[in-house]
Amino acid sequence: MIPVSQALAQVLEVTAVLRAERVGLAAAAGRVVAEDVVSGRTVPAAPNSAMDGWAVRHADVASAPTTLRVIGEAPAGPARDHRVEPRTAIKIFTGSVVPAGADTVVRVEYSTTRADAVVIEQAEPLGANIRLAGEDIEQGAVVLAGGTLIGPADVGVLASVGRSAVVVHRRPRVAILSTGAELVEVDETPGPGQVVNSNAWVLAAAATEAGADATVWPIVRDRFEDIRDHLADAATADVVLSTGGVSVGDYDFVNDALAAVGVERVFWRVAQKPGKPLSFGRRGPHLFFGLPGNPVSALVCFYVYVRPALRKLGGHRRLHLPMVQARLAVDTRKAKDLTEFVRVRLDAAADGLVATPFTSQSSGVLTSLGAGASLLVGPAAARTLTAGTRYPVLVATPETLARTDSGSFLD
Numbered sequence: 001m002i003p004v005s006q007a008l009a010q011v012l013e014v015t016a017v018l019r020a021e022r023v024g025l026a027a028a029a030g031r032v033v034a035e036d037v038v039s040g041r042t043v044p045a046a047p048n049s050a051m052d053g054w055a056v057r058h059a060d061v062a063s064a065p066t067t068l069r070v071i072g073e074a075p076a077g078p079a080r081d082h083r084v085e086p087r088t089a090i091k092i093f094t095g096s097v098v099p100a101g102a103d104t105v106v107r108v109e110y111s112t113t114r115a116d117a118v119v120i121e122q123a124e125p126l127g128a129n130i131r132l133a134g135e136d137i138e139q140g141a142v143v144l145a146g147g148t149l150i151g152p153a154d155v156g157v158l159a160s161v162g163r164s165a166v167v168v169h170r171r172p173r174v175a176i177l178s179t180g181a182e183l184v185e186v187d188e189t190p191g192p193g194q195v196v197n198s199n200a201w202v203l204a205a206a207a208t209e210a211g212a213d214a215t216v217w218p219i220v221r222d223r224f225e226d227i228r229d230h231l232a233d234a235a236t237a238d239v240v241l242s243t244g245g246v247s248v249g250d251y252d253f254v255n256d257a258l259a260a261v262g263v264e265r266v267f268w269r270v271a272q273k274p275g276k277p278l279s280f281g282r283r284g285p286h287l288f289f290g291l292p293g294n295p296v297s298a299l300v301c302f303y304v305y306v307r308p309a310l311r312k313l314g315g316h317r318r319l320h321l322p323m324v325q326a327r328l329a330v331d332t333r334k335a336k337d338l339t340e341f342v343r344v345r346l347d348a349a350a351d352g353l354v355a356t357p358f359t360s361q362s363s364g365v366l367t368s369l370g371a372g373a374s375l376l377v378g379p380a381a382a383r384t385l386t387a388g389t390r391y392p393v394l395v396a397t398p399e400t401l402a403r404t405d406s407g408s409f410l411d
Contacts (some may be wrong), residue, residue: 001271003380004339007280008305010266012319014282015309018170018238025158028150030211031168032315037144039161043137046079047098051129054089054111054118055102064123070116074099089118098130105129137161147317169315172212175234176200179220179227179244179254180293198366199243199298203291206302210310212239228257235261235286238313241306244293247277254290255279263288271380273335274363275301294363300341300375303396322395326353328376332385340378342385343368344393355393373397 002010020034049055060068072082073091082090084101092098092105107129110122137143143157144150150158150168158166183197184190200216207214215237220230222245231254234240245254246268255268263281268290270278274297279290289306291298308319326346334340344355355376358368375394378385385391 001269001276002267004270004272004304007267007270007278008308011280011287011305011309012312014266015287015312016285017315018172018313020167021170022165022167024165025155025163028155028158028166028168029152031150031166031171032211033144033146033148033150034167034169034315035146036142037158037161037163037166039137039139039141039143041137041161042134042139043160044131044133044135046133048131049074049092049094049096049098049105049129050131051105051107052093053091053105053107053109053129054120055084055092055099056089056104056106056120057084057086057102058104058124058126060087060089061104061106061120061123064110064120067114067117067119070113070118089120091118103127103130147315149316169313172207172238172310172313173236174204174207174212174214174239174241174310175217175237176203176207176214177217177220177227177230177234177240177242179222179242181222181251183219185219199291199293199295202295202299202366203241203243203302206299206307207239207241207310210307211314211316212310222251222253224253224257224260227253228260231257231263231288232261235283235288237286239287239289239306239310241289241291241302243291243298246279246290246292258288258290271337272304272339272341274341275304276338278305280305292363295366296343296363296369299366299369303375303394304341320394324353324393324395325390326355326374326376326393327351327390328385328387329354329356331387332357332378334378334382334385336383337380339380341394342376342378344374344376345372346374346393346395352390353393355391369396371397 068089071088074096076093076095079097082099084090084099090099104124106120106124112119178197178200182194184194186196197219204214204216220226242254245252258281263283265281268279275292277292278301281288291301311319343358347354374396377392
């Protein structure tokens with residue numbers, strides 16, 4: 001067995017960022033920019049009004065109240081050939097180009113109109129309510145740096161600078177194969193000794209959350225030839241995830257089948273609980289994870305190893321689950337010489353976060369990794385995790401993310 005830190009390092013060492021592709025704005029959100037995006041224009045292109053009101057010269061309104069002659073209006077749209085002369089005003093609207101000669105916009109609430117004149121009842125500071133040219137973006141500025149995860153505002157920025165498409169890293173393609181004679185599909189009723197293939201859908205959802213495109217393959221029975229053939233067919237994906245069949249039982253054929261299709265083993269078995277039988281290998285740039293069959297073990301291995309690999313493939317800067325420090329609520333025994341990922345609930349207290357272990361730590365109790373769950377990292381050298389001690393905790397579910405800082409538990 002190898003330690004968790006070494007296993008994770010070896011996974012990331014052989015994981016390369018995927019090539020770039022060009023996508024339209026409709027598909028840009030959630031993707032990672034592959035190269036700097038430089039603006040070819042100034043935004044806004046000309047000074048414009050932030051308010052409905054009056055374009056004036058500040059010198060004319062500094063001693064308000066005062067009356068100015070109205071010489072026209074400037075609706076939003078292309079600039080009109082207007083000029084504000086001394087003691088005159090032009091009616092202006094939000095987004096309208098500020099006419100020549102004006103250096104201030106007085107909001108409409110501070111005025112009263114009288115025939116062809118306007119009474120400015122309250123002065124505004126010089127330059128008030130004017131958005132300057134280039135206030136948002138200067139021509140030649142880098143508006144999105146390579147490695148940026150594109151959010152909704154970033155899509156708007158791309159549109160503002162006239163980029164209808166952007167170069168991003170390709171999403172990793174993930175193939176998910178579940179092995180086991182006991183498995184039935186989700187729409188089948190399990191009989192005695194059978195279980196629904198929940199692993200495939202757990203992993204597909206987790207891969208999607210990590211930024212990948214996941215495909216669930218049909219269940220593979222515990223026959224060497226079937227597992228070998230399905231692995232060979234799935235090997236066109238960037239990452240292949242299999243579940244079950246990686247231990248040392250009579251029907252555990254996955255490791256032999258991986259070798260048969262030319263996968264170079266990087267490691268097998270990690271000093272951790274749950275998830276010790278984890279197998280990892282590569283064939284060229286394609287990565288293969290042989291995950292344990294128990295649902296919690298499979299998902300814990302996904303969070304610790306597969307998710308960072310998928311994030312790196314997709315060009316993300318932040319690879320790991322968010323990590324916090326939390327005070328353990330009760331003494332907790334752990335496995336000897338293994339890094340143990342203890343499922344806990346996080347609660348806020350006056351002195352920080354408190355981690356309370358779930359009653360059952362069975363690797364078959366998937367509900368203990370549901371909403372609000374996190375993974376306390378128990379160090380391999382410890383036999384007992386001591387109440388009151390602070391331990392690193394991986395935040396595994398979105399409900400808890402708002403109170404966390406990003407980082408790896410290995411930092």
